[in-house]
Amino acid sequence: EVQLVESGGGLVQPGGSLRLSCSASGFIFSSHAMHWVRQAPGKGLEYVSVISSNAGSTYYADSVKDRFTISRDNSKNTMYLLMSSLRPEDTAVYYCTSSAYYEYYFDYWGQGTLVTVSS
Amino acid sequence: EIVMTQSPATLSVSPGERATLSCGASQSVTSNLAWYQHKPGQAPRLLIYGASTRATGIPARFSGSGSGTDFTLTISSLQSEDFAVYYCQQYNHWPRTFGQGTKVEIK
Numbered sequence: 001e002v003q004l005v006e007s008g009g010g011l012v013q014p015g016g017s018l019r020l021s022c023s024a025s026g027f028i029f030s031s032h033a034m035h036w037v038r039q040a041p042g043k044g045l046e047y048v049s050v051i052s053s054n055a056g057s058t059y060y061a062d063s064v065k066d067r068f069t070i071s072r073d074n075s076k077n078t079m080y081l082l083m084s085s086l087r088p089e090d091t092a093v094y095y096c097t098s099s100a101y102y103e104y105y106f107d108y109w110g111q112g113t114l115v116t117v118s119s
Numbered sequence: 120e121i122v123m124t125q126s127p128a129t130l131s132v133s134p135g136e137r138a139t140l141s142c143g144a145s146q147s148v149t150s151n152l153a154w155y156q157h158k159p160g161q162a163p164r165l166l167i168y169g170a171s172t173r174a175t176g177i178p179a180r181f182s183g184s185g186s187g188t189d190f191t192l193t194i195s196s197l198q199s200e201d202f203a204v205y206y207c208q209q210y211n212h213w214p215r216t217f218g219q220g221t222k223v224e225i226k
Binding site: 098 | 151153155161162163164165168174198207209210213214215216217218219220
């Protein structure tokens, strides 16, 4: 059974940093691209970032570019999102998702981890 | 950025009835369109990709159609477990974008 489990969310002050993790099991992690998608309270889904299977390619939405860094450790079946210079508008549930290829739709999702940016 | 527009925002349907959800793109996304089901507190679930291909394990009552800018998700006979929010998403252009969702509720 495929499982994606996010962790690392919590309350952080504006301007602070937080690192999210996504632990994967049940599929060949090293052959899948991995993504982050977020959902602010009462809002729809917003695409955040992607990392290719070998970490050679990444992409960031304009709203997080230069503040967030996506990475992965294929030996640990884990993806990360380092979030810096956090703003109140970054408050959201962050979901990790997988895709068979960098350009593809999202085949599996985690249940999400809540990040709250507030003083 | 491609804007995805879903209608209606809320759809009230009785169990056993048919539900038709619409999704429009601000420019062509060819057939690179996916549909997801999302229930509160759960992980979203892939239903349809390539505009019309059901994902593994998805019941045949779910069907997708369309190409270019206009897409439809049809649930032929709503079951109790189908009441949820449904999102369309394009994966033809960067950034990937989602519609704002259609909530399917019990009438």
